[in-house]
Amino acid sequence: MYFFDASSNWQLLFQDPASPVMEGIVEFHHDVMFLLVFIVFFVLYMLGSVVLGFSSAPANSKLVPFSHNTALEIVWTVVPSLVLLFVAVPSFALLYSIDELVNPALTLKVVGHQWYWTYEYSDYGAEYGTINVESYMLAEDDLPAGSYRLLETNYRVVVPTAVHVRALVTSADVLHSWAIPSLGVKVDACPGRLNQAALFVKREGVYYGQCSEICGVNHGFMPIVIQAVSLEDYGSWFSSQIDA
Structure with a gap:
């Protein structure tokens, strides 16, 4: 399929x-x-x-008032x-x-910037540390073969499938919008305001989105890439990020 x-x-x-x-x-x-x-x-x-x-109607017909x-x-x-x-x-x-937000197993913090996204995994900061990453669009010359132009990033957001995830979205400068069509998510990123969205990805895959709020000259170059993996693979990925 x-x-x-x-x-x-x-x-x-x-x-x-x-x-x-x-x-x-x-x-x-x-x-x-x-x-x-x-x-x-x-x-x-x-x-x-x-x-x-x-x-x-006949020419001699009359309208009924x-x-x-x-x-x-x-x-x-x-x-x-x-x-x-x-x-x-x-x-x-x-x-x-x-x-509706069911008790989330994971919280993902999303911050919009001109013109890139930053992500933070901080649920396990006290014990394992915090993962902070910056996600930029890949230039056309750097795209791997078969990748999508204007949609691929240097960092993919990794989330587990079949798990309730909470995304906390804000902005560091101007209005942005964090949107992933396949997941039915579109959250405004407003400076000084924290918005949230619930994610529940049903199957593994790579899901693409873009900033959906005009935010300046490079608004069209703020892609979002979500990679959904199994819970076991997510645990392995998280361990590798902490060890790195």
């Missing part, structure tokens, strides 16, 4: 979801679009009926309300699930 965890040429739809949140976003989008198709065709049918009916119709007014008030309710209820549930 092949997954698309980065954008492809001429891509129009979502990347393959790798988290429960992104799966919910994709399903909600499909449900709403399905409903919108019916609404669009119904409106087009009504418009077409009126236009064609009026144009084909009327000022109100109680039944019709009830219908065009109740039906749109039910449609909005049908859309609102699952959207609220999805919004609350995005903000």
Whole structure:
């Protein structure tokens, strides 16, 4: 099975979801679009009926004047309300699930800079020390064969799969936004403010994102790369970083 965890040429739809949140976003989008198709065709049918009916009416026909119709007014008030309710209820549930934060096994601190990201693993600082890294976009001349242009970095953020991770996001200068489409994550990085996001990666893989808030001349050169590995591999990676 092949997954698309980065954008492809001429891509129009979502990347393959790798988290429960992104799966919910994709399903909600499909449900709403399905409903919108019916609404669009119904409106087009009504418009077409009126236009064609009026144009084909006899020249001597007279329009029937009327000022109100109680039944019709009830219908065009109740039906749109039910449609909005049908859309609102699952959207609220999805919004609350995005903000829900189960006891995290790992906290990742993310700081946006002009124009790079820094990451800190400090949960085990008292016993093992803290890991601090800076993540810059790789220049085109430094890209390994097969890598994505403008998306690859010198450092990949490593997180375990099937584990609740909390990301604390802020900025050291101007507004940034930490966004990874496949994981359904987009968190504003604001100076002097700490925002958080919940990550739960369901499968191993490499997930690409970018800064999604205009932050200056090099805004387009702030990629994000998340590498999700098994819990065992994460433990080995963490040990190697501490030993280094």
